Amino acid sequence: MAETILKLEQVTKVYPNGTVANRDINMEFEKGEIHSIVGENGAGKSTLMKMIFGIEAPSSGTITYKGQETHFSSSMDAIKAGIGMVHQHFMLIPSFSIVDNIILGDEPKKGIFINKKEATKKTQELSDKYGFELDVTALVSTLSVAKRQKVEILKTLYRDAELIILDEPTSVLTPQETEQLFVQLRSFKEQGHTILFISHKLEEVKKISDRISVIRNGISKGTYRNDELTMEQLTSLIIGRDLDNDMDKYKTHENFENKKALVVDDLYMEMNGKPVLNHVSFAVKKGEILGVAGVEGNGQGDLVNCITGLEKTKYTGTITINGTEASSLSIKQRRDLKMAYIPEDRMGDGTAGKLPITDNIISTYYEREDINHKLFMNHPAIDLVSDNLIRTFAVKTDSNKTTVGSLSGGNIQKVVVAREYNTKPEFMIAEQPTHGIDIGSAEFVHHKLIELRNAGAGILLVSADLNEVIDLADRLIVMFDGEIAGYFPDANHIDESSLGMYMLGAKKQTAEEIGGALND
Amino acid sequence: MLSSIFSSLFTMNFLLTAIRLATPILFASIAAFITASAGIVNIAVESIMTFGALAGILGSYATGSAWLGLMIGLVVGVGVALLIAFFSMKLGADPILIGIALNTFADSLAIFFLYLVTGEKGTSASLHTPTLSKVTIPFIEKIPFFGKILSGQYVLTYVCWILLIILFIMLYKTPLGMRLRACGLNSDAAKTAGINVRRIQIFSLILSGFFAALGGMYLSLNSIHLFSKGMVSGQGWMGIAANGISGGRYGTLLLSAFIFAVFRAFSIIFSQSTIFPVDLVGAVPYFAVFFFVTISSILNYLRIKRGNVEEK
Numbered sequence: 001m002a003e004t005i006l007k008l009e010q011v012t013k014v015y016p017n018g019t020v021a022n023r024d025i026n027m028e029f030e031k032g033e034i035h036s037i038v039g040e041n042g043a044g045k046s047t048l049m050k051m052i053f054g055i056e057a058p059s060s061g062t063i064t065y066k067g068q069e070t071h072f073s074s075s076m077d078a079i080k081a082g083i084g085m086v087h088q089h090f091m092l093i094p095s096f097s098i099v100d101n102i103i104l105g106d107e108p109k110k111g112i113f114i115n116k117k118e119a120t121k122k123t124q125e126l127s128d129k130y131g132f133e134l135d136v137t138a139l140v141s142t143l144s145v146a147k148r149q150k151v152e153i154l155k156t157l158y159r160d161a162e163l164i165i166l167d168e169p170t171s172v173l174t175p176q177e178t179e180q181l182f183v184q185l186r187s188f189k190e191q192g193h194t195i196l197f198i199s200h201k202l203e204e205v206k207k208i209s210d211r212i213s214v215i216r217n218g219i220s221k222g223t224y225r226n227d228e229l230t231m232e233q234l235t236s237l238i239i240g241r242d243l244d245n246d247m248d249k250y251k252t253h254e255n256f257e258n259k260k261a262l263v264v265d266d267l268y269m270e271m272n273g274k275p276v277l278n279h280v281s282f283a284v285k286k287g288e289i290l291g292v293a294g295v296e297g298n299g300q301g302d303l304v305n306c307i308t309g310l311e312k313t314k315y316t317g318t319i320t321i322n323g324t325e326a327s328s329l330s331i332k333q334r335r336d337l338k339m340a341y342i343p344e345d346r347m348g349d350g351t352a353g354k355l356p357i358t359d360n361i362i363s364t365y366y367e368r369e370d371i372n373h374k375l376f377m378n379h380p381a382i383d384l385v386s387d388n389l390i391r392t393f394a395v396k397t398d399s400n401k402t403t404v405g406s407l408s409g410g411n412i413q414k415v416v417v418a419r420e421y422n423t424k425p426e427f428m429i430a431e432q433p434t435h436g437i438d439i440g441s442a443e444f445v446h447h448k449l450i451e452l453r454n455a456g457a458g459i460l461l462v463s464a465d466l467n468e469v470i471d472l473a474d475r476l477i478v479m480f481d482g483e484i485a486g487y488f489p490d491a492n493h494i495d496e497s498s499l500g501m502y503m504l505g506a507k508k509q510t511a512e513e514i515g516g517a518l519n520d
Numbered sequence: 521m522l523s524s525i526f527s528s529l530f531t532m533n534f535l536l537t538a539i540r541l542a543t544p545i546l547f548a549s550i551a552a553f554i555t556a557s558a559g560i561v562n563i564a565v566e567s568i569m570t571f572g573a574l575a576g577i578l579g580s581y582a583t584g585s586a587w588l589g590l591m592i593g594l595v596v597g598v599g600v601a602l603l604i605a606f607f608s609m610k611l612g613a614d615p616i617l618i619g620i621a622l623n624t625f626a627d628s629l630a631i632f633f634l635y636l637v638t639g640e641k642g643t644s645a646s647l648h649t650p651t652l653s654k655v656t657i658p659f660i661e662k663i664p665f666f667g668k669i670l671s672g673q674y675v676l677t678y679v680c681w682i683l684l685i686i687l688f689i690m691l692y693k694t695p696l697g698m699r700l701r702a703c704g705l706n707s708d709a710a711k712t713a714g715i716n717v718r719r720i721q722i723f724s725l726i727l728s729g730f731f732a733a734l735g736g737m738y739l740s741l742n743s744i745h746l747f748s749k750g751m752v753s754g755q756g757w758m759g760i761a762a763n764g765i766s767g768g769r770y771g772t773l774l775l776s777a778f779i780f781a782v783f784r785a786f787s788i789i790f791s792q793s794t795i796f797p798v799d800l801v802g803a804v805p806y807f808a809v810f811f812f813v814t815i816s817s818i819l820n821y822l823r824i825k826r827g828n829v830e831e832k
Binding site for chain 2: 074075076079085087089090091092093094095096100101104105106107109112113114155
């Protein structure tokens, strides 16, 4: 039995407003292991980490680090004790050099000045020692995301961290970069560091962990050796039941006479002299989901902006929504053509965080006669609409006056989906509809999309999550570098790895094959 | 007539006037810059200058020593800054609103105190107040051209120059300065690096009050030798504008402040002639501020539009 470095006993966190984030958590972490903590969004992982790192104090229970009970009053204490944390949102200053970012808060000195020479030497040695291949004098603003993450890790190593907490480290990385990160994590482990890995990507957790602890609803559901746990067991531990992945059986196949909800014809747009949409043509039929797959930033965002009307820059080509040429229409006019939109950025574009659910849930159809009496709003009717939607969409909230910003990510997304669903759209754009929300809510959103599809709406589903696109879509296009690189008329029979080739630009179909996206 | 004015623009005297007028704006600009660098806004620079200017004169009158008056002015300036810190950080008020409140009543409060002491509402001219003088540096004054610039300036101008250098070294060469800038650029990053952000911001406010008070006292104790109603006349705001234009760059800050001083010098020279209405000429420096702030905003907008967004 290896030495225990960190031990949590009966740790409970109750926030002043009464929310119980963690209850009676018991966990032990061994020196030199890679220990994953998994759980849905809002399960209490982050709160637990904040308590270990000294940002929050537990309401009751004890945290023992290296055999001593700790009461960190700030993260400074945790850092001094040898705990480092790589936050999900990087804590870096882009206009500072790598060296300055690393030494910040613990600067080597010469008299009253910063000893730049020694700082540079020390950090460069550290970077070389761990094989990070960084030029430490470079500005952080010039670095890729993966390299910035390395800087974050270096920061913890510079402060001699023995226990390193990584909060969702792979969410910003490509598969190759993730692979590289894992190699490094394993080498840290060999050098005696303990890694606490937080993630909701289960494949990665299975790949990297020695042991896995599961949290559900703030309660620990046990710690398991990785090799004694199958993926299915892990999933059911996390969500408390078996997940239903097969969406196909919910689809009905009525005949909508091949009517088109959306036709995009020869769309072309330039930005900074470079084409970001290069003669894109496709159609979404009524009663189908057309999936758009692709690595983020290959024109999907611009495509969505053109269709919704958010993009004001000149583009050429036509966009026809439910039979009406719409490329010169305003957003409002397009919505009047029974278009609905679930935006990717639910906080920025999807909702107004400081306003209550009632306001957010009617914001795209507040002019409807039943809720708008010309001069004043009809508040009883709004309450009725909101309460109905809150119930049918199972939004977890005390009242319809709760501000949207204080809901969890999954519930915010449910508010957005409920609103868009309630406009009874005939054409819907769903952009990353389940990005970053918990599995339960994601499943719910998927079912609602299928429901709309079965009722005859055409849905354009843009997502970077391959599984989501493959599970939901009837037909599929792959975008690469502003073009459609591949078209798959039957999304149910796609080989994921060959899809990957199209996503990375290694393969491209002929114009004739791609033409099917428009003409099928 | 006009040609004689223009010819006077390119003389030593014009340069000296600009340098003389630059001191208070430079003080105001670093007062705004230091808090902005630490991530808080201090728009009360103008009012702290007014309070400092009055406190310096009254202190000098009460103690019979200009230097003790200077100390009293500094205490008042720092005190007002601490008041801002208390209201914004302890009581959670919006620092912009606090600044507006201070700026709104600064002039009236100053006149109230002036009236209490002198019985007059316009100036402190009736008081006998020792003031600070100019400094002549032997040998250096003999150097052609530079001698006139480097020697014979007001005491607080030298203080200003020295502080500009010290501030630069502090901000860019010491751990404290690095932490201070970190607080302004990404306070979360600073916090997770174990920096006490709040303490650093209070420190920056104290420095800001110190600099602004010096700027005010340069006007009252050093160059004009009395306090008069409305004497700060927007120079604190010019400092804030210079900070806005600087975008966090120290060199740009000082250059902007100096350019504003050059326009003040213009307006003084033009007001000696009768060609243009005096009021119009007096407005020239403020037009200049408006112009440069607009230009810098447009340049910024174009940069963003071109996609060259600088990450801070």
